[in-house]
Amino acid sequence: MSKIIAVANQKGGVGKTTTAVNLACFLAAAERKTLVVDVDPQANASSGLGFGPENREKTTYEMMIDHVDPRDIYQDTELDFLKLIPSDIRLVGAEIELVPFENREKVLKKSLQPIRDDFDYILMDCPPSLGLLTLNSLTAADSVLVPIQCEYYALEGISQLLNTVRLVQKHLNHGLQIEGILLTMFDSRLNLSKQVRDEALKFFGEKLFKTTIRRNVKLSEAPSFGRPIILYDITSYGAEDYLSLTQEIINHEQ
Amino acid sequence: MSKIIAVANQKGGVGKTTTAVNLACFLAAAERKTLVVDVDPQANASSGLGFGPENREKTTYEMMIDHVDPRDIYQDTELDFLKLIPSDIRLVGAEIELVPFENREKVLKKSLQPIRDDFDYILMDCPPSLGLLTLNSLTAADSVLVPIQCEYYALEGISQLLNTVRLVQKHLNHGLQIEGILLTMFDSRLNLSKQVRDEALKFFGEKLFKTTIRRNVKLSEAPSFGRPIILYDITSYGAEDYLSLTQEIINHEQ
Numbered sequence: 001m002s003k004i005i006a007v008a009n010q011k012g013g014v015g016k017t018t019t020a021v022n023l024a025c026f027l028a029a030a031e032r033k034t035l036v037v038d039v040d041p042q043a044n045a046s047s048g049l050g051f052g053p054e055n056r057e058k059t060t061y062e063m064m065i066d067h068v069d070p071r072d073i074y075q076d077t078e079l080d081f082l083k084l085i086p087s088d089i090r091l092v093g094a095e096i097e098l099v100p101f102e103n104r105e106k107v108l109k110k111s112l113q114p115i116r117d118d119f120d121y122i123l124m125d126c127p128p129s130l131g132l133l134t135l136n137s138l139t140a141a142d143s144v145l146v147p148i149q150c151e152y153y154a155l156e157g158i159s160q161l162l163n164t165v166r167l168v169q170k171h172l173n174h175g176l177q178i179e180g181i182l183l184t185m186f187d188s189r190l191n192l193s194k195q196v197r198d199e200a201l202k203f204f205g206e207k208l209f210k211t212t213i214r215r216n217v218k219l220s221e222a223p224s225f226g227r228p229i230i231l232y233d234i235t236s237y238g239a240e241d242y243l244s245l246t247q248e249i250i251n252h253e254q
Numbered sequence: 255m256s257k258i259i260a261v262a263n264q265k266g267g268v269g270k271t272t273t274a275v276n277l278a279c280f281l282a283a284a285e286r287k288t289l290v291v292d293v294d295p296q297a298n299a300s301s302g303l304g305f306g307p308e309n310r311e312k313t314t315y316e317m318m319i320d321h322v323d324p325r326d327i328y329q330d331t332e333l334d335f336l337k338l339i340p341s342d343i344r345l346v347g348a349e350i351e352l353v354p355f356e357n358r359e360k361v362l363k364k365s366l367q368p369i370r371d372d373f374d375y376i377l378m379d380c381p382p383s384l385g386l387l388t389l390n391s392l393t394a395a396d397s398v399l400v401p402i403q404c405e406y407y408a409l410e411g412i413s414q415l416l417n418t419v420r421l422v423q424k425h426l427n428h429g430l431q432i433e434g435i436l437l438t439m440f441d442s443r444l445n446l447s448k449q450v451r452d453e454a455l456k457f458f459g460e461k462l463f464k465t466t467i468r469r470n471v472k473l474s475e476a477p478s479f480g481r482p483i484i485l486y487d488i489t490s491y492g493a494e495d496y497l498s499l500t501q502e503i504i505n506h507e508q
């Protein structure tokens with residue numbers, strides 16, 4: 001049983017990378033074989049897992065554009081059950097280089113095909129856009145996990161994202177499901193946070209994860225040490241919330 | 255005297271739109287003829303100024319792809335000296351449609367040429383990527399204003415952005431300057447904010463604006479009413495900080 005999840009939202013700074021990295025680490029802690037594929041040229045997921053520019057010799061770029069076998073690319077991380085395919089700035093060029101490819105939206109799906117059954121979960125961290133890299137991820141995925149910051153602009157962009165998901169379902173990937181909508185950076189002292197939560201509940205109902213990720217400075221400190229929250233501060237609210245999200249995802253397995 | 259400023263940073267959610275909208279409004283309040291060009295398909299600057307999907311008949315897309323005269327596109331706003339060229343989701347297609355254009359990076363520069371002298375300031379709100387829309391903005395601009403959130407990932411992406419700026423200066427726009435680096439969402443209670451500020455001061459020195467934008471919930475509430483901070487809550491820290499930034503920009507005029 002292997003599940004490929006795209007973590008996507010074209011709105012910037014909503015917690016895509018923080019979610020991809022920390023969910024992957026708790027899945028690995030629960031002994032699920034997990035792979036993170038960094039599909040963002042900013043390579044934040046790579047550095048969030050401790051892989052600086054010196055550790056990114058072979059990346060998502062080589063896998064997609066040069067058709068290098070992913071088994072020759074993914075690297076071990078500090079967690080036993082977690083591997084990473086890093087990214088780097090060369091991936092910026094891929095958005096343009098993919099344009100003349102035949103089936104340009106299916107390149108990533110083809111790349112991941114050979115390793116699909118080596119893992120229980122493959123999580124793709126997407127860039128903040130609806131361009132070819134995100135389209136490739138949505139086409140390769142079984143489901144999409146959508147983080148939404150508890151802010152007005154983040155809520156506004158959702159209909160654009162859901163339209164894109166519907167187009168992908170219709171033309172590129174009939175089986176694409178919505179894994180869930182995740183509220184992030186929730187601050188219980190702010191009315192805005194509560195308003196966005198109420199709107200999201202009305203709009204998404206069951207599709208909204210029961211877990212809400214609270215705003216927690218430990219989550220934004222951890223990347224500066226190249227460590228996920230499970231290794232940086234397991235006692236924090238951030239760790240508690242991402243563990244609870246992981247339990248929800250694992251419960252979907254049945 | 256007319257100045258075209260690109261507000262850009264490929265890192266998502268760092269305060270590009272909040273800066274473009276609120277700086278433009280205070281410039282207009284200081285009776286500078288100001289135009290906001292929304293170059294982001296998310297159209298957050300458009301909605302932050304009160305222009306919902308129903309008010310975006312002609313947009314940046316028509317100006318760039320169909321070569322419609324910008325005088326037939328820009329609209330009046332609630333502020334006398336402020337106009338807006340809105341955006342909408344069709345602009346997502348422009349990233350791919352521009353690829354075969356001759357001089358594909360200079361399309362926006364050509365579009366804005368006829369109206370350049372109608373304004374004292376033209377501010378372009380860029381999407382969170384280094385793709386063709388941002389390259390077009392950097393090529394059309396006299397200077398680039400770079401908002402940086404007081405977080406680790408935001409600081410990490412700066413070298414990628416500065417490399418891109420150098421490439422644009424070398425090949426596309428020799429005159430491109432750096433207007434300044436702006437720290438946003440600063441929270442004086444957090445060590446992380448202070449650390450990022452110290453790093454930024456060391457790294458950028460003079461290029462760092464003296465003004466730091468503090469985290470202020472009023473700034474994130476205002477867009478849900480379609481109003482900039484000057485109309486939503488002039489007494490807030492957010493308004494105070496963006497006024498102070500405006501004074502710094504106006505002092506650069508001499």
Ligand SMILES: Nc1ncnc2c1ncn2[C@@H]1O[C@H](COP(=O)(O)OP(=O)(O)OP(=O)(O)O)[C@@H](O)[C@H]1O
Pocket residue numbers: 011012013014015016017018019040044126127128184185186213214215216217219220221223238264265266267382405406407408
């Ligand atoms: N729950 C949280 N509490 C506090 N800070 C958070 C939280 N989640 C994320 N952050 C911080 O907020 C910033 C944005 O988060 P992140 O980079 O994960 O978003 P993103 O959607 O991946 O951004 P991009 O659109 O640039 O890819 C980061 O600096 C991160 O450390």
Ligand SMILES: Nc1ncnc2c1ncn2[C@@H]1O[C@H](COP(=O)(O)OP(=O)(O)OP(=O)(O)O)[C@@H](O)[C@H]1O
Pocket residue numbers: 010011012013128151152153154265266267268269270271272273294298380381382438439440467468469470471473474475477492
């Ligand atoms: N100083 C501030 N204090 C509090 N909230 C802020 C501040 N500046 C911006 N915000 C909020 O943070 C979120 C991100 O800001 P904004 O949308 O302006 O960033 P952006 O860089 O334009 O994002 P994108 O990369 O998606 O274009 C928004 O919800 C905004 O309302």
Ligand SMILES: [Mg+2]
Pocket residue numbers: 016017018040044125126127
């Ligand atoms: Mg990210």
Ligand SMILES: [Mg+2]
Pocket residue numbers: 270271272294298379380381
């Ligand atoms: Mg924006």
